[in-house]
Amino acid sequence: MYTAHILVCGGTGCLSQKSEKIIEEFNQAITEKGIVDRIKVVKTGCFGFCGAGPIVKILPDNTLYVYVKEGDAAEILNEHIIKGNRVERLLYKGEDGKPQDENTMHFYKKQFRIALRNCGMIDPEKIEDYLGFDGYLALGKVLNELTPEGVCKTILDSGLRGRGGGGFPTGLKWDLTRKQVNEQKYIICNADEGDPGAFMDRSILEGDPHSVLEAMAIGGYAIGANKGLIYIRAEYPLAINRLRIAIKQAKEKGFLGENILNSGFNFDIDIRLGAGAFVCGEETALINSVEGRRGEPTKKPPFPSVEGLWGKPTCVNNVETYANIPVIIREGADWFKSYGTEKCKGTKVFALAGKVNNIGLIEVPMGTTLREIIFDIGGGIIDGKAFKAVQTGGPSGGVITEQHLDTPIDYESLQAINSIMGSGGMIVMDESNCMVSMAKFFLEFTQDESCGKCTPCRIGTKRMYEILDRLCKGQGKPDDIERLEELGNMIKDSSLCGLGQTAPNPVLSTIRFFREEYEEHINGTCRSGECKDLLKYTIDPIKCKGCTLCARKCPVTCISGERRRPHIIDQESCIKCGACFDVCNFDAVMMA
């Protein structure tokens, strides 16, 4: 029997910081010590605390080591595992300097994991680990104890809504597809996660691929489909690899294929790689892409549940939605709906990013407030700066300001404050962020990702982007704000699909809450200093001591002056990098 498990994060973030090497070192040290039969090393999926990776967790102690590097493994093994002394320097420490673990860390304390339940806990490349955590029992239960109608009813009763952003009741979608009379139906997993900064679905597929396969098989049984497809972007190689391994293992065990668990139900899953177009996250565009056509959306109705892939009834759900299914079947609809708000049950996974101390992947019950997420779980704003806004819903969402931080998160409450839940991207901004520049960033993304099928989105977002670009270059015109509002509302009203209908949101919401910043840009200033073209560095001749430090640090040598004499910046050559501002010890460099 193993007396300790050493869990090492094998998610993309930690792997990029050589966690694979740490695993090798642990295995080597364990072999050298002759304790292979007592200590087990497990390469897991993401722990969520990505900002502090690579992460190593020791069980049963529940000790969390952060920022572990190559060479640390032998010390952890010798000191902690063999001698029983924790390696202090690698422990996560709270504000009081005391070591904390998952039960005491703010980052984990307010989280509740349903979709991410196995991430950071199991080896995603071993089906035995998934089975050990009740894997495939939900599929067994469904095939032996429930009718397809009963499965749809359970999911509908649970209150689960689509986690891709739409929030449509999953049970209803399944039931609509189930009711279609057709010999061939399809079930699709939408893993085309395209929001900038979002990695919820990728982490689930990397950390717990079998939960998605199991859910798809359950869904296939419920709607009457024997064929499943996972549409995943090719830029997720680790997730694709682990999915392939999982599909192979599931087939070997008989959880996919013919006559699953001797029930007479046949079900198989294939993977389709997408080229990374944001619009293919829209279900009709996704189906077009799978069929080999351009990834363009089509008008609805007909909805995919009636006429989808190859003209057959098709149910499309997102990765996170599927990850909830096996637990709902096992624990029951009542258990699931005991979490969340009146209208939104369960939990939601968010990718917390931006100017927040604890960046990473979190899962919280619906109804948790943004303040709790940003200031408790996220640990507040970096360097103690002032919170300015948070963008939810990625490029389709809007900014939320301080006044709405106590809004309990669910689909309706976020819509009520002119933002959206989206798939779960959450970008926090502080006082040093320029809201015009931020809106420009998202518009640049959406106009670039527009498929071009409908004119409002293709041309309208381009025109909006051009105005924002001018504003950031100090070439704004007096009526630019009104033009942005007019264009934005027109694009929202007349675009064909969700991409166009939501693309103006970041612009319209920043105009609503930060109109004065737009006006300042028209007048040629950017208060945050982020818009370089509006920025000018000068040296105060009274404060300047002529120490020459700024001149020595300037990468384009545009600062001149004699020693112990005030220096001058050549404005023509200055690239506005801010190096002089950062190094000056006398506050002589001014930014305006």
Next chain:
Amino acid sequence: MRVNNYEELKDLVADLKLDVQLRELAGNASGDVHEILVGLGENSIENGSCKVLEKFLQVFSDKGIKNVRVIRHGDFGKLHKPTVVQVNEADKESVTYVDVDEAFVEKIVEHHFIKGEPLGERRFEL
């Protein structure tokens, strides 16, 4: 190997749970989490402290007790009284047991954790 039916699946899951029970216990803790520190100094190991640690894990797993963390600890410095086990419960004073063997582990769990009555025997008091 192919799993042929639901019953076989349930049996397989039950078997495989043993391999992951350390992780399952840690992952499901809620409320106050108590700690048991098992001394694993060289002298203690020679006197069977590894078996004591394993026994704690097994008994907690068997009894479904999920709010106790079993921690590998260094030498407690009580060389004349191996194996040493310290129980730290939230908001209570630590209790240290010495000369703990596998049979006594069951007694600690039964009395100290289930009945909430720390044992009087094999106690180490300063």
